[in-house]
Structures are given as C-alpha cells and as structure tokens.
Amino acid sequence: MTSSVFLHPTAAFIGLALAMPFLRGDKWWKWLLLLPPIIALYSVFTVSMGDYGAVTYLGHKLLLGRVDRLSLVFANVFAVQALIGMIYALHVDDKAQHAAGAMYVAGSFGCVFAGDYLTLFIFWEMMSVASTFLIWLNRNPTSTAAGFRYFLFHILGGLFLLGGLLMRYKAIASFDFVYVPFEQMMYYDWLILIGFCVNAAVIPLHAWLPDAYPEATPTGAVFMCAFTTKTAVYVLARAFAGNEILAVAGVVMAVYGVIYASMENNARRILSYHIVSQVGYMVAGIGIGTVMTVNGAVAHAYAHILYKGLLFMGMGTVLYATGTAHLDKLGGLVKRMPWVMVLYMVGAVSISGLPFFNGFVSKTMTIAGAAESHHTWLAIGMEIAAVGTFLSVGIKLPYFAFWAKPTNEVMPLKPIPANMYVAMGISAALCLAQGLYPNMLYTLLPNPEEAFHYHPYSGWHLLQAWMLLGFTGLGFYVLKKTLTPHAGRNADFDKLYRLVGNGVLALVCRPLAWLDGIWTEVYRTIGLRSFLGLADGASWFDRKGIDTVVDGTAYTVGGVGRIAAKTQTGRIQDYLSWGVALVLVVFAAVWYLS
Amino acid sequence: MSFGNWLNTQREHPKVWSGLFFAALVGLLAWNVFERPHEAEFVLDAYPGFWAIFGFFVCSGLVIFVKKILQTMIVGPEDSYDE
Numbered sequence: 001m002t003s004s005v006f007l008h009p010t011a012a013f014i015g016l017a018l019a020m021p022f023l024r025g026d027k028w029w030k031w032l033l034l035l036p037p038i039i040a041l042y043s044v045f046t047v048s049m050g051d052y053g054a055v056t057y058l059g060h061k062l063l064l065g066r067v068d069r070l071s072l073v074f075a076n077v078f079a080v081q082a083l084i085g086m087i088y089a090l091h092v093d094d095k096a097q098h099a100a101g102a103m104y105v106a107g108s109f110g111c112v113f114a115g116d117y118l119t120l121f122i123f124w125e126m127m128s129v130a131s132t133f134l135i136w137l138n139r140n141p142t143s144t145a146a147g148f149r150y151f152l153f154h155i156l157g158g159l160f161l162l163g164g165l166l167m168r169y170k171a172i173a174s175f176d177f178v179y180v181p182f183e184q185m186m187y188y189d190w191l192i193l194i195g196f197c198v199n200a201a202v203i204p205l206h207a208w209l210p211d212a213y214p215e216a217t218p219t220g221a222v223f224m225c226a227f228t229t230k231t232a233v234y235v236l237a238r239a240f241a242g243n244e245i246l247a248v249a250g251v252v253m254a255v256y257g258v259i260y261a262s263m264e265n266n267a268r269r270i271l272s273y274h275i276v277s278q279v280g281y282m283v284a285g286i287g288i289g290t291v292m293t294v295n296g297a298v299a300h301a302y303a304h305i306l307y308k309g310l311l312f313m314g315m316g317t318v319l320y321a322t323g324t325a326h327l328d329k330l331g332g333l334v335k336r337m338p339w340v341m342v343l344y345m346v347g348a349v350s351i352s353g354l355p356f357f358n359g360f361v362s363k364t365m366t367i368a369g370a371a372e373s374h375h376t377w378l379a380i381g382m383e384i385a386a387v388g389t390f391l392s393v394g395i396k397l398p399y400f401a402f403w404a405k406p407t408n409e410v411m412p413l414k415p416i417p418a419n420m421y422v423a424m425g426i427s428a429a430l431c432l433a434q435g436l437y438p439n440m441l442y443t444l445l446p447n448p449e450e451a452f453h454y455h456p457y458s459g460w461h462l463l464q465a466w467m468l469l470g471f472t473g474l475g476f477y478v479l480k481k482t483l484t485p486h487a488g489r490n491a492d493f494d495k496l497y498r499l500v501g502n503g504v505l506a507l508v509c510r511p512l513a514w515l516d517g518i519w520t521e522v523y524r525t526i527g528l529r530s531f532l533g534l535a536d537g538a539s540w541f542d543r544k545g546i547d548t549v550v551d552g553t554a555y556t557v558g559g560v561g562r563i564a565a566k567t568q569t570g571r572i573q574d575y576l577s578w579g580v581a582l583v584l585v586v587f588a589a590v591w592y593l594s
Numbered sequence: 595m596s597f598g599n600w601l602n603t604q605r606e607h608p609k610v611w612s613g614l615f616f617a618a619l620v621g622l623l624a625w626n627v628f629e630r631p632h633e634a635e636f637v638l639d640a641y642p643g644f645w646a647i648f649g650f651f652v653c654s655g656l657v658i659f660v661k662k663i664l665q666t667m668i669v670g671p672e673d674s675y676d677e
Contacts, residue, residue, distance in 0.1 A: 258656070259656070259659075262657065263660045263661060337598070341601070376636060379636075387648075387649055387652040391657070403605070407602055463622065463626060464645050467623075468648065469649065470646070471645070471647075471650040472653040473615065474619060474653075475651075476653065479658070482661050482662070488665075488669040488670065488671065488672060489669070489671065490669050491674075
C-alpha cells in the first residue's frame with residue numbers, strides 16, 4: 001500500500017508540542033504522546049518516493065518533503081525510536097519534557113526530509129533548542145551548566161552551517177541540498193561540513209556530547225542518543241559520501257570513544273562516549289564511500305539507534321530507581337533488577353557485534369566493506385574499537401553495575417514503571433529480530449540489491465566474532481581489578497576550548513580594563529563636574545515647571561516597567577523560549593504578508 | 595525461586611562459570627584450526643588464533659594504557675566542570 005499524500009511527521013510532533021500546555025485533566029492526555037509516532041510510522045510505511053511540500057518563502061523555493069530511499073530509512077528508524085522513546089516516557093508527568101521531546105523529534109524529521117539548506121537549517125536549529133531543554137529540564141545545577149555549554153557549542157555549529165550555506169548561495173545562487181564530490185568542494189562546502197561535524201561529534205568537535213548527555217533527564221537522553229548524531233550522519237551521507245578525510249576522522253572517533261569509555265565511571269557518560277565511537281563507524285563508512293560501506297553506515301545507524309536507545313533506557317532505569325548512574329556507587333543489584341540487567345545485556349551484545357544481534361550484521365558489513373576497498377588500516381582501527389566496545393559496554397559497565405560487590409540489599413529502589421519495561425522489551429525484540437533476519441534491515445537500505453549479497457552468517461564470520469569477543473573477555477578476567485572505576489571527571493577537549501577561551505578573554509580584557517581605567521579618571525575629573533552643574537540647573541527648572549505634568553506619565557511608565565520586569569527573569573532559559581516563540585511569530589507574519 | 599535469586603545464587607559458583615568460559619575459549623581455538631578465512635584481510639589473520647591474540651592483547655593493552663597512564667594524567671574531581 002502506498003500513498004500519494006505525504007503526512008509529514010514533523011507536523012504531527014509540532015502539533016503535540018503545541019497542544020501540551022493546553023491539555024488538562026488526569027493523565028488521559030498521556031496516551032496522546034503515542035499519536036505522533038504512530039502517524040509517523042504510518043507515513044513512512046505508506047508514502048511513495050517523490051518530492052512533497054514545495055513552498056515559496058521569501059522568494060526562495062523550499063522543499064519540505066524529499067522522500068527517497070536515503071531519507072526514508074532514517075525516517076523509518078526515527079519513527080520506530082520515537083514510539084519507543086514516548087512509551088518509555090509515559091510515566092513522566094512533566095509536560096515541558098514531553099513538549100521538548102516532541103519538538104526535538106519534529107526537528108529531526110524536518111532535517112531528514114529537507115530538500116534544501118534553508119529548510120535544513122531551520123529544523124537543525126529547532127533540534128538544538130529543543131534538545132537543550134531536554135538537558136535543562138533535569139532541573140539541577142549540573143544540568144543547567146551542562147545545558148549552557150551544550151547550547152553554546154550547537155550555536156557555534158549552527159553558525160558554521162549558516163555561514164556556509166549563505167556563502168554557497170552567494171556563489172552558486174542555490175540552496176539545493178545535494179551531493180558534492182570531494183574534488184569539487186569549495187570553501188563554503190567545508191564550512192557546511194564543519195557544521196555537520198559538530199553534530200556528528202567528530203573529534204575534536206565532540207566534547208559537548210559526553211558532557212551534556214549524562215546530565216539530560218533519563219527519558220530525554222533516550223531521545224537525544226538517537227536523533228542529533230544520526231541526523232548528522234544522514235546529512236553527511238547525503239552531501240559528503242566518499243570524503244576520505246571523513247574516513248580517517250571516523251576511525252579516530254571509533255577508537256577515541258572507547259578509550260574514554262574504558263576509564264569513565266558515570267554509566268551514562270560511558271554510553272555517551274560510545275555514541276562518539278559508534279558514530280565513528282558510520283562516518284568512516286560514509287567517508288570510504290563505496291556502495292557497501294555506505295550501506296553498512298546506514299545499517300549501522302539503524303541498528304545503533306535501537307541498541308543505543310536500549311542501553312540508555314537500561315541505565316536510565318537504573319538511574320531512575322537508584323538515583324545514581326555512577327558505577328562506584330552501584331554494584332550487586334542483579335538480584336533486585338534481573339530483567340533490567342537482561343534487557344540491558346541485549347543492547348550490550350548488540351553494540352558489541354555478537355552474532356544473532358543487529359550490531360553484528362551492520363558492524364561487520366562496514367568493516368568488511370572497508371577491508372574489501374583496501375582500507376586495511378581503517379578496518380583494523382574499527383576492530384580495535386570493537387574490542388574496546390565489548391570491554392566497556394559489554395562487560396565493564398554491567399559487571400560493575402549489577403555484579404561486582406556483594407548483593408546490595410540496602411540501597412532504596414524506586415519501583416520501576418511497567419512502561420519502561422515495555423519500551424525496553426520492544427527495543428530488545430527488534431535488536432534480536434534484525435540480527436536473526438538481516439533482510440528486515442537490508443530491504444530498507446539505500447542499495448538493497450548490494451546488501452543482499454552480503455552474508456554475515458558464514459562459519460568464518462561467526463568464529464571471528466566469537467574469538468574476538470571471547471578473548472576480550474579473557475583480558476577483562478585477568479585485569480578487572482585494574483579496570484575498577486573510581487569517582488572523577490576525565491578532562492576532554494572541552495578543557496582545551498576553555499583554556500583557549502580564557503586566553504583570548506585575558507588578551508582582550510586586560511587592554512580594555514586599562515582603557516576603562518583611564519576613561520573613568522577623565523570622566524571623574526572633567527565630566528562629573530559639568531554634569532553636576534547641569535543637574536543643578538535642571539532641578540530648578542523641574543521644581544518650578546515640570547513636576548505636575550510629569551507625574552501622570554511617570555505612573556504610566558512605572559506600570560509598563562513592572563510588566564516588563566516580570567518578563568525579565570534573568571534566566572536565559574526563559575529568554576530562549578520567548579525568542580523561539582517570537583521567531584515563529586515573525587516567520588508566520590512574513591509568510592502571511594508575502 | 596525468582597529469576598533474580600537464581601542469578602544471584604550463581605555468584606556462589608564462580609568455578610563452574612569460569613570453567614565453562616575457558617572451555618568455550620579452547621573450543622573456539624580448536625575450531626579455528628579447521629575454519630580459516632577464504633582470503634586473509636590482514637595477512638596474519640590467515641593463521642589460527644590470530645583474532646584470539648588480537649582480542650586479548652588489544653583489550654589488555656587498552657586497560658593498562660587507559661587506567662595506568664592516561665587517566666592518571668587527566669582525571670580531576672567529579673565537579674571540576676562546574677566552575
């Protein structure tokens with residue numbers, strides 16, 4: 001069944017977000033959360049390929065719905081994960097969290113279906129703002145600070161993208177969002193690429209991710225781990241496949257992520273570093289750019305969204321129940337959370353590429369594609385990252401969360417809502433199903449014919465995977481005492497950004513402070529006296545003539561001032577909300593008038 | 595007995611589980627003597643036991659490098675980002 005009408009999922013999610021504040025009553029409204037993902041699922045399974053929603057805005061042709069194989073496979077997994085994420089969040093009463101989550105998902109769908117850079121940019125920024133709220137809404141001082149850092153970084157990335165697309169427009173008079181061969185890339189394409197790389201968490205532009213994701217709300221992190229980086233993977237695959245620099249950068253990400261994950265103590269930060277690492281495989285696959293590696297990268301994005309969501313749900317559940325995600329404070333919980341452990345482990349073996357789970361299919365496809373195209377060193381780098389992945393997510397994290405230490409009978413545990421289990425169960429079932437029936441995944445890929453030629457379940461592939469993972473386990477068995485996590489924060493590149501920032505600040509501030517000192521002195525000796533004289537004159541005039549006239553005005557000004565003061569909360573969160581609302585109104589006004 | 599209790603009691607039989615684990619590793623090595631890749635991707639992987647050695651040494655090297663060298667240089671207090 002195909003439909004010639006395209007129900008744009010973005011509209012459904014924006015509708016939900018806008019309706020949120022007006023929904024009253026006793027929790028019945030929570031069922032509405034499931035409506036947009038169901039509409040999105042219906043839409044991606046029934047729509048036929050083509051262009052939808054071409055509009056003219058400010059004299060430019062915008063394309064809101066470019067539906068082809070590449071955009072559809074990402075939209076497909078986004079719809080699935082949006083449904084899982086909404087089920088996982090069903091118990092949450094805070095409407096702001098749901099609204100932010102819905103806006104964020106709306107933004108990703110908008111990016112994936114965008115046919116031009118202007119549309120892409122608008123939805124790209126919508127994602128940035130909405131995801132910042134998913135961090136802030138965790139409502140503690142650490143998450144507030146992390147949210148600011150996150151937002152600053154995404155502003156920077158957004159500016160690279162904006163600068164690039166405007167310069168590109170000036171040069172070629174087109175906003176078309178299309179493929180650019182490596183040899184034909186101009187300076188503005190590089191700017192756009194940098195903007196994309198910020199969201200793809202390419203080293204050294206990645207530090208926002210492991211900094212902010214662990215501070216998001218437990219349910220918000222489930223959305224965030226799926227959408228921002230994978231939207232970036234989509235745009236890279238769309239515009240920059242075959243860029244050899246990305247191939248190398250991807251493998252650096254894959255290895256870098258596991259190095260940091262191996263020493264980290266915060267479970268959600270371990271998982272965050274593994275997003276960097278896993279997205280590295282995708283970026284590498286896109287960078288190598290053969291049909292097989294691009295297929296592999298897209299398959300890996302699909303599989304990754306499912307198993308990473310499951311891992312974040314697992315650890316989010318632990319955080320929800322125990323109040324902490326720090327491994328040094330956990331341990332010995334298997335008796336009291338056996339099913340959380342089992343469901344988490346399904347995600348863990350999937351990400352590690354254990355046969356019969358989806359990660360095995362997609363990861364080996366990417367690595368085999370790299371090796372076949374004679375990128376031997378890149379393939380070895382990805383195998384090294386595979387070892388580190390199993391070590392940190394597959395063994396270390398569950399061992400220190402659920403097993404190490406004697407049975408923990410004393411830690412108070414909040415009861416876990418059933419919807420959390422349902423969401424994790426769906427993800428786990430999909431991870432297993434795609435592993436057992438890779439064709440489920442293959443039919444969705446950009447080049448399914450090519451994918452069907454790849455058979456992961458040969459004797460050698462199975463043996464190789466089991467040996468690699470089995471002997472990684474042996475390494476852990478021998479060295480597990482050394483690997484014991486301790487409380488502490490490992491400095492990453494963002495410390496370097498701060499150092500540079502502080503240096504620039506000092507360079508600019510010192511001369512300015514010196515100038516300011518001189519000016520103050522001049523003002524005090526000359527300016528102040530003349531002002532005092534003027535003031536005497538003015539006060540005489542005021543007493544004699546103006547007083548009576550001005551009083552009325554003063555009351556009015558005072559009243560306006562009080563109203564204005566109420567909106568001036570001094571919280572940038574509020575200003576940002578007002579700003580976004582205002583921008584929407586302006587957009588609408590321009591739309592209406594033009 | 596509940597599932598959680600059953601899992602928990604397995605902690606009392608570490609020898610059984612580690613025995614099974616080692617037996618599986620030996621079995622994989624034995625299998626590798628007969629099962630080889632059609633064409634070696636990295637030259638050395640044509641020999642039996644390559645991926646076993648690779649897995650073990652990469653894992654051990656990573657643990658030692660990360661915990662003994664790297665982390666000692668870059669770790670700070672938990673709140674060192676909240677200045």
